[in-house]
Amino acid sequence: AQSVTQPDIHITVSEGASLELRCNYSYGATPYLFWYVQSPGQGLQLLLKYFSGDTLVQGIKGFEAEFKRSQSSFNLRKPSVHWSDAAEYFCAVGPQNSGYSTLTFGKGTMLLVSP
Amino acid sequence: NAGVTQTPKFQVLKTGQSMTLQCAQDMNHNSMYWYRQDPGMGLRLIYYSASEGTTDKGEVPNGYNVSRLNKREFSLRLESAAPSQTSVYFCASRGTGPNSPLHFGNGTRLTVT
Numbered sequence: 192a193q194s195v196t197q198p199d200i201h202i203t204v205s206e207g208a209s210l211e212l213r214c215n216y217s218y219g220a221t222p223y224l225f226w227y228v229q230s231p232g233q234g235l236q237l238l239l240k241y242f243s244g245d246t247l248v249q250g251i252k253g254f255e256a257e258f259k260r261s262q263s264s265f266n267l268r269k270p271s272v273h274w275s276d277a278a279e280y281f282c283a284v285g286p287q288n289s290g291y292s293t294l295t296f297g298k299g300t301m302l303l304v305s306p
Numbered sequence: 307n308a309g310v311t312q313t314p315k316f317q318v319l320k321t322g323q324s325m326t327l328q329c330a331q332d333m334n335h336n337s338m339y340w341y342r343q344d345p346g347m348g349l350r351l352i353y354y355s356a357s358e359g360t361t362d363k364g365e366v367p368n369g370y371n372v373s374r375l376n377k378r379e380f381s382l383r384l385e386s387a388a389p390s391q392t393s394v395y396f397c398a399s400r401g402t403g404p405n406s407p408l409h410f411g412n413g414t415r416l417t418v419t
């Protein structure tokens with residue numbers, strides 16, 4: 192069965208510093224991979240996704256993520272964090288060509304941004 | 307463009323009461339989903355509907371029923387609420403094709419006492 196691990200429950204980053212949020216997955220083949228962001232009181236918004244091809248994917252709000260098959264990872268990065276990036280971030284994995292009915296979400300990482 | 311609209315935003319129920327959570331999307335999407343979000347658990351799929359007229363169980367369907375009323379609307383019903391169903395419920399929809407992302411509503415926060 193597929194699974195997703197986000198090892199960090201909380202991360203605090205200074206405004207302007209770089210950010211990396213970790214995501215490891217377990218799946219037998221190449222999966223679909225996603226990062227979502229959730230602001231307080233809001234639903235989840237898609238930041239970026241990986242389906243195939245270039246392993247470095249660009250998303251909205253200046254985020255990027257790199258798929259590393261050998262490490263079963265899909266870490267999210269941003270070069271310079273803004274206070275508005277404070278939110279909860281979810282990694283998700285799903286098998287290719289099976290629809291979103293089998294999408295599995297990680298438990299989330301809460302990002303706090305200090306002045 | 308409203309996207310995915312959920313009502314109500316908040317609800318408090320007593321154990322044993324019933325209620326229906328409403329969800330509507332205006333993006334002409336075929337697929338719709340109900341998730342619950344609990345602290346430290348991420349999102350878990352309750353039910354989904356791949357197209358109008360079809361529904362299927364997800365990971366945690368017990369205690370819930372759903373209705374895909376038409377292409378726009380997908381409701382979630384709790385027949386006899388239990389404290390274990392205290393959660394935040396999210397409805398989502400997506401179009402066809404693998405590049406179509408999930409679009410989420412803003413959630414319904416349900417407390418069962």
